[in-house]
Amino acid sequence: MIKDESTLNVMVETVQKFVKERLIPFEEQCSENDEIPHEIIDEMRELGLFGLSIPEEYDGLGLTLEEEINVVLELCQASPIFRSVIGTNVGIGALGIVIDGTEEQKKKYLPKLASGEIIGSFALTEPDAGSDAASLRTSAVKDGDHYVLNGTKRFITNAPEASVFTVFARTNPDIKGAGGISAFLVDKGTPGLSLGRNEKKMGQWGGHVCDVILDNCRVPASAIIGEKEGVGFKTAMKVLDKSRTHIAAVCVGAATRILDEALRYAVDRKQFNKPIADFQLIQAMLADSKAEIYAARCMVLETARKYDLKKNISTESSCSKLFASEMVCRVADRAVQILGGSGYIRDYAVERFYRDVRLFRLYEGTSQIQQLIIARNMIKDVS
Structure with a gap:
């Protein structure tokens, strides 16, 4: 809207x-x-x-x-x-x-x-809880009008720059699934909160991730988002429904740039005395990329409109994120192929984008998790 x-x-x-x-x-x-x-x-x-x-x-x-x-x-x-x-x-x-x-x-x-005075960070993933976020082990034990948090969060985006962390921890150990999880707002500098080393990543250099370590980190009960215990996982899922649509748009934007780089190269690069853009196999790769970008763009915009109308977009956001993140990787791969040897050289933006976009199929729910969400929602609709 x-x-x-x-x-x-x-x-x-x-x-x-x-x-x-x-x-x-x-x-x-x-x-x-x-x-x-x-x-x-x-x-x-x-x-x-x-x-x-x-x-x-x-x-x-x-x-x-x-x-x-x-x-x-x-x-x-x-x-x-x-x-x-x-x-x-x-x-x-x-x-x-x-x-x-x-x-x-x-x-x-x-x-x-x-x-932008402060940066926020979302601390959900753990060393042993990635796709299965409901199995997280970080604990939050109530002590008077405070909670004491213990655990480690892994691959946390912008953690090195963050001033406030949304930390998901288990407040009820008797509930093994999602129902025992609460979301806490933990400020940088809180005693017991520390950061691991910056991870050396495949791509997206300039963006930083690291572990967030909670060692007897004491926070007030008022730090629970909404001051409601046990609904943290529901909050996370509501956040991810919207943010997955956002990530799908990020993929479309990146794919648009990658295709533009490939197209310009194909028009300028000559082989056999004519631009390689004149060759039909090059045209096929360009056309496939254009069609997939258009399809993903339509999906993302339609999902966003449904969200703005207050409709449930669990399936649509997963469809958008799945298709767009897989699409941008295909577009990047074709672009490297179109550039040939140059596509493997760091002097060209395509090489960097090829590494950068690979992450999109992993975070905020892997492609496989999106498939499970889509299929489960479909089955639920006919049950």
Whole structure:
């Protein structure tokens, strides 16, 4: 749902210009240095990009999901690392507070998240609990009007920069599944909270992940999101329904850029005295990529519209994330093939994107988890 088309168009055009003039020229530097320059992050703050999805009453832009998707489709035609720095504030690092937080929690955190003054992080995955998130072992034992948290969270995006962590822990050990899990807001600097080393990743250099370690980390009972024990997993699933749609849009944006790089190369590169774009097998790869990007874009926008109409999008968000994340990897693979040897060389953006986009099939639910969600929802509908 688009509330104000003219305002949205201005923002989209502004982001397009920002991507072209500021982000793309910095891509190689960010990757080489494994760091996004502070001046770029400051410019992203000024544009309001950290607060795209945060309601206006808490100083965000309050975009609908469809409006957010339109912005993301443009932003993500630059390297995915730029989206990564705002991604947790726009998505999983703030959505739990937006959806289920108390008014006091919203007032405390959301304005700072919207401005980019602080970074949020979503600490769900553990060394032995990835796809099976309901089996997490991090414990939260009540002690008076506090809880004591113990456990380790793994591969936590933006943890090195985060000021507040949404930590999922088991408050009721007698309930083995999702029902015993609560979501806590834990501030950086809380005694007992520490970070592991930055992981050395395959791609998306410039975006950082590490372990979050909780060792007798003591937090007040008021730190539970919504101040309701035992509903943390439900909060996580509501967050992921929306954020998976966002990630699908990220994939479409990245695929659009990759195809543009491949097309330009195919038009310029000559073999047998003519551009390789004239060869039908090259055309087939270009056409397949274009068709798949268009299909994914339609899926994402339709899912966003349903979300804005307050409809259940569990199946649609998983369909979008599954198709788009698999699609962008196919597009990247074809692009490397079109560039030939050059596609394997780091001087070309296609090589970097090929590594960067592989992550999308893994986080916020692997492709296989999306398949299970889709199939289970289908079966439930006819049961």
